Amino acid sequence: MIRRNRILIAITRAERGGAPKHVVDLIIGLREKYELCLAIGEEGYVVDEVRKAGVPVHIIPSLQRNISPLKDLRAIYSFSKLVKSFQPDLIHGHTFKAGMVSRLAGALNRVPVVYTPHGWSFMDRAPKVWQIAAPPIEWFLGLLTRKVICVSEDEYNLAVKRGVISATKLTVIHNGIGDDPHRARPGAHGDPTQIIMVARFAPPKAYGLLIRTVAGLEIPFKLLLVGEGPLEQEAKNLVLQLGLSDRVHFLGTRADIPQLLAQSHIMVLSTNWEGLPIILLEGMRAGLPIVATDVGGNREVIRDGETGLLVPAGSIEALRSALHKLIVSPPLREAMGKAGRLRYEKHFMLERQMQKTIALYESILNNESSK
Structure with a gap:
């Protein structure tokens, strides 16, 4: 042999x-x-x-x-x-x-x-x-x-x-990443619109910035935070301080990420630095529009204005504006989600x-x- x-x-x-x-x-x-x-x-x-x-x-x-x-x-x-x-x-x-x-x-x-x-x-x-x-x-x-x-x-x-x-x-x-049959319907009218972020609770992921960002949104939303890590309790305390417990939900580590993405309308990634995040590929595979910081390989995955929106790292105002833009426009979410799915099929x-x-x-x- x-x-x-x-x-x-x-x-x-x-x-x-x-x-x-x-x-x-x-x-x-x-x-x-x-x-x-x-x-x-x-x-x-x-x-x-x-x-x-x-x-x-x-x-x-x-x-x-x-x-x-x-x-x-x-x-x-x-x-x-x-x-x-x-x-x-x-x-x-x-x-x-x-x-x-x-x-x-x-x-x-x-x-x-x-x-x-x-x-x-x-x-x-x-x-x-x-x-x-x-x-x-x-x-x-x-x-x-x-x-x-x-x-x-x-x-x-x-x-x-x-x-x-x-x-x-x-x-x-x-x-x-390999393909998966679960598909999101980002253009559907959410009650409320569901946003999801999947990442470890660690300094690079800037969960605190995201929580402070959504605290200023004056329209209905639901934010799912998926993951665990050393800063998880700090993030939970911040949610309590800002009175967001009814809108921000901590799901811990999950094995059903494709299903959670399929149930959501928008993916967000507020990180300070990245290589090339696999979770962004999973979001595009599911057909989700993505709001992400313009760092590392994020800009090689997301086509700004086409498959999602890129914002400067550390900017609460820019992140909030991008999320607001997608929350209020189901047709834009649908178009970006479809474009992201095609980009995944072609390149990733x-x-x-x-x-x-x-x-x-x-x-x-x-x-x-x-x-």
């Missing part, structure tokens, strides 16, 4: 979210072609889905998001042991910490590594400490990287601008992402075999 090439895929967190969902889709799409193994820092959604797909999972408890020199050294040691036992032909690390551990372990074991940051940690509007500390770290790790997959042109351009890695090592592969189907990823893998693997 011919041995299939082995790919070791790594990510830090197992929670529901954009990068974890990307990894699940990637593994399911690659499992017939390659022999795969997943390294991850915890149990959770990703692990459950990958095990269901019949792919082995290796939990590395020391692989955590927060910087901790001792735990990080343990993670590198554990990951290196896994590399020696699994003997991958290629390693693909996702997000900063798993990407760091993957590249260091890959260099120690002479295995080529591909890295997908899913949004650089030094992006505009990121914490100042990361804008200062992350570029030199990424520059060093870039020396150990065979290829970096940027999920957006913005991510590519920022890497080149900051000089963190040679442009010859960068490539852009936009995120893609999962098959496109998989074809480009496999082509990249094969170019590296063929180069290795010819040495």
Whole structure:
């Protein structure tokens, strides 16, 4: 029997979210072609889905998001042991910490590594400490990287601008997602109009700004907030303070996102920085008009005035105006939703992402075999 090439895929967190969902889709799409193994820092959604797909999972408890020199050294040691036992032909690390551990372990074991940051940690509007500390770290790790997959042109351009890695090592592969039968009816008259945001309750997502924005809307609406995270209680307290408990609803982590989108009229994403959010693709797939901040890869997904409305990050006035414009105009919502669905079909189907990823893998693997 011919041995299939082995790919070791790594990510830090197992929670529901954009990068974890990307990894699940990637593994399911690659499992017939390659022999795969997943390294991850915890149990959770990703692990459950990958095990269901019949792919082995290796939990590395020391692989955590927060910087901790001792735990990080343990993670590198554990990951290196896994590399020696699994003997991958290629390693693909996702997000900063798993990407760091993957590249260091890959260099120690002479295995080529591909890295997908899913949004650089030094992006505009990121914490100042990361804008200062992350570029030199990424520059060093870039020396150990065979290829970096940027999920957006913005991510590519920022890497080149900051000089963190040679442009010859960068490539852009936009995120893609599989289709789903659930469709929204954004042009239907809501009673009231339902707005939805799906994101982790963390600083980049600017939930507080969104809550303050809708507090100033003087027309009926219902806002669904889907997700969990360290700032969830703070957001709930703000809703109580502003007297919005009857209009803003916290749904926690949900497995029925396509159904929730299909029941909504507008998607909103008020984030301060992004790579290329998968949730925007899910919104377009459902046929929803989208109001999003003009950051990162958002502008590569949303066509302003055609599939949704882009607003400056941090602007309550602009965000409120955009939401008001869509709430009062069902025909505009319908037109933008249809345009978004067509854009998803043309540019963001999962098959496109998989074809480009496999082509990249094969170019590296063929180069290795010819040495």
